[in-house]
Amino acid sequence: MAEYKRPKSEAEFNKNFKQKKPLMNDTEAYYESSRCLFCYDAPCIQACPTHIDIPLFIKQIHTNNIIGASKTIFDSNWLGNACGIVCPTGVLCEGACVYNHQDVPPIQIGRLQNYATNQSINTNKKLFSIGKSNGKNIAVIGAGPAGIACACEAKTLGYDVDVFEAKDKPSGLTVHGVAPYKITNEEVLKEVEYLQNQLGFNIKYNTNINSKQELSALESKYDAIFLGVGLGTTRDLELDGENLNGVIGAVEFIEELKNKQHKLEVPDKVVVIGGGNTAMDAASESARMGARKTVLAYRNTKEKMGAYGFEYDLAISAGVDSLFNLTPIAIVGKEKVEGVKFAKTELVNGNLHTNMNNTFIVRCDLVIKATGQAKQGSLYELIDNLETDNKTRIIVDDNTFQTSNPKYFAGGDAINGGAEVVNAAYDGKMAAQGIHNWLN
Structure with missing residues (x-):
């Protein structure tokens, strides 16, 4: 389990937040593109919401037609570079790769996509033209x-x-x-x-x-x-103490982190409330910013979380602890957050119920609400x-x-x-x- 030191400089921040999908070099891209089987029915295309012709752009990369590959991507997806990086490819195109049925790692489609489009962007290669004006x-x-x-x-x-x-x-x-x-x-x-x-x-x-x-x-x-x-903005929980200093929405927290980077001060003890992908990000980021104790709290079981499994694993590997089957009933403190009071939840006849006879407080200095926008x-x-x-x-x-x-x-x-x-x-x-x- 990772333990991160508080970043004091841009270099230390970048080390703590090193890219999950780093840009491929030419050799990596050539090798990876050579693995594609160019399936005639291409399940990866069907799994892509923008239906990029994935076998085509991979073949173009392999034949050193990088700009052609980039155009193939942008023709289908105007945000082809960003999507190659941030898309949950493991449950979309790469999740549909036939190699998954052969106990072989799937083609790294997202990183190949990023590789091709990055070359067009960095060289400012003109791929598209403005259409003839229609006066509208x-x-x-x-x-x-x-x-x-x-x-x-x-x-x-x-x-x-x-x-x-x-x-x-x-x-x-x-x-x-x-x-x-x-x-x-x-x-x-x-x-x-x-x-x-x-x-x-x-x-x-x-x-x-x-x-x-x-x-x-x-x-x-x-x-x-x-x-x-x-x-x-992040939805209110409508709990007592929600207006205390030290309570912030997850999206607002992530935005502030991306703007301030190492200059943002994250306290020692953090509680993140929620079970979606944004909750995983906020928890992982808190740990990477040097919080000594980051607790992820979700009202249901781990299996009921909305987050992808790999997002949860990433948070845990960053040093995040998780608590399940509990719901927040109050945020405690005087002027500043001192903790979150939780009650245990349990399934009764298929419905989730809160057991107010079983409550406890998790001490913290910061509460991040990741409960939807x-x-x-x-x-x-x-x-x-x-x-x-x-x-x-x-x-x-x-x-x-x-x-x-x-x-x-x-x-x-x-x-x-x-x-x-x-x-x-x-x-x-x-x-x-x-x-x-x-x-x-």
Whole structure:
């Protein structure tokens, strides 16, 4: 089990957060690409939400057509570089590799994808051109993966595109909410800059669209609007003590860590509440920042966690402890957090019940809530005739991504409630096609 020292410099921070999927060198890429069997039915393609022609780009790498491989990837997925790094390839393309049935390690598809696209980005190789202007324009709200993908695809179809982003950087959670050992902000921003240089879409930063008046202005100025707003802040637990100093949401914690890096002070004792992939990231990061005791607490059994198994294993290997079948009932302390009071949970007739006769306190200096993010319901309510489901997800046509208000299209976390970057990239691309068909 790893034990990390508190990073005091950028170099020490980078050592603690070394990349899970480091960039391949030429020899590694040549060898790995030689292993592909080029299956005629290619289950890896079916497992990829963006349906990249994986055997083709691997063959192109093996024949030293690296730029061709990069174009094959970007043709299907505008965020091909980021997805090659952050995608859970073990449960998607690599999980579908036929080698898994032969007790042989699957092809490292994600790292090969990163290798190819990285070469195009680093050499600023022009792969795409802006389509002939059709005189129409699109507003994209949110510069996350869905919004960037929509903007790129729309530009190739001849639309003028303005992207409105509330924060000062693009790419949504890829920049603000993905652990730094998965991808660095430098790599994310480099890909967006590369695409923006080729396709010329405009991003207006620090521009939060959150009023009826602002939406009406967009509706009158633009022919179509794409909603790629993602999710909001971490949901409240509605517990006593939640407003104490030392309580923070997981996404907010990860964003602060990525911005401050070694300058962020993480105390000795940390409790992370939740069982999803974001909880695993927050716990692992706390340990890597030198916390002496990091406890991951989940209300159900280990098997019921939403996190991928490899994410949990990564957290445990970083030195995180885990507690199962317990739920927080209060955060204790005077002005600052001193601990979390838990009650044990148990299954009764198939339902999870809290046993208030069995309570205890886990002492800590920091509580990280990884219990999901709130939807952007307040924004959706400002849009006329926009239908959402009972989980505040925007309802769209499965083929066109058009909402019940025909001028609006949507994709990414706004419609699925929180999925992978690759799902958002697919949604944005297909929504641009849906807009194109609707306007023509």
